[in-house]
Amino acid sequence: MVDSIDKKLLEILKENARLSFADLGRKINLSPSAVRERVQKMEDIGVIKKYSIQIDNQKIGYDIEAFILLKVFQGQLKYVIQQITKFPQITEAHRITGSQNIHLKVVLKNQLELQNLIDQLMSLGDTNTFLILSKIE
Structure with a gap:
């Protein structure tokens, strides 16, 4: 299940999916390894389907x-x-x-x-x- 921390991560990733786990962790006060585990979990359960770019x-x-x-x-x-x-x-x-x-x-x-x-x-x-x-x- 997705909790409030995961939702914060998703909001940040929507703005910039290229941030490192360390940068993400600094924004929500988690260690890079904890962020990596959360992102991996959301990928595994299909919450995060793919990463993409916006093109002009x-x-x-x-x-x-x-x-x-x-x-x-x-x-x-x-x-x-x-x-x-x-x-x-x-x-x-x-x-x-x-x-x-x-x-x-x-x-x-x-x-x-x-x-x-x-x-x-x-x-x-x-x-x-x-x-x-x-x-x-």
């Missing part, structure tokens, strides 16, 4: 980010879920409730790439696209 997509040539809602054609949901993983432009995919079935976040180089992706997704269901103007932080 525009700085590497991807100028468009968008959300696409997909209403899958009747009886095709399992097939579509399998197909979604084959699109490298899709950075996040969620099965949702409501009038649409799937919520996608996509990162693309330009409008032509967005148009091509939408054309491909339209063979799987009805799409509704929202360009991301900025992230609110």
Whole structure:
């Protein structure tokens, strides 16, 4: 089970997952070995699933980010879920409730790439696209 100290560790790791066990320990008054044991335990039980990085997509040539809602054609949901993983432009995919079935976040180089992706997704269901103007932080 996760206790209040583990929750503090998680909050710190959310901000900077690259901190050493010693640095983490200093922030919550624990020894590096105690921190390592707690982090390892949370990894083992699946609380911590993975470590990742945030990338500024525009700085590497991807100028468009968008959300696409997909209403899958009747009886095709399992097939579509399998197909979604084959699109490298899709950075996040969620099965949702409501009038649409799937919520996608996509990162693309330009409008032509967005148009091509939408054309491909339209063979799987009805799409509704929202360009991301900025992230609110």
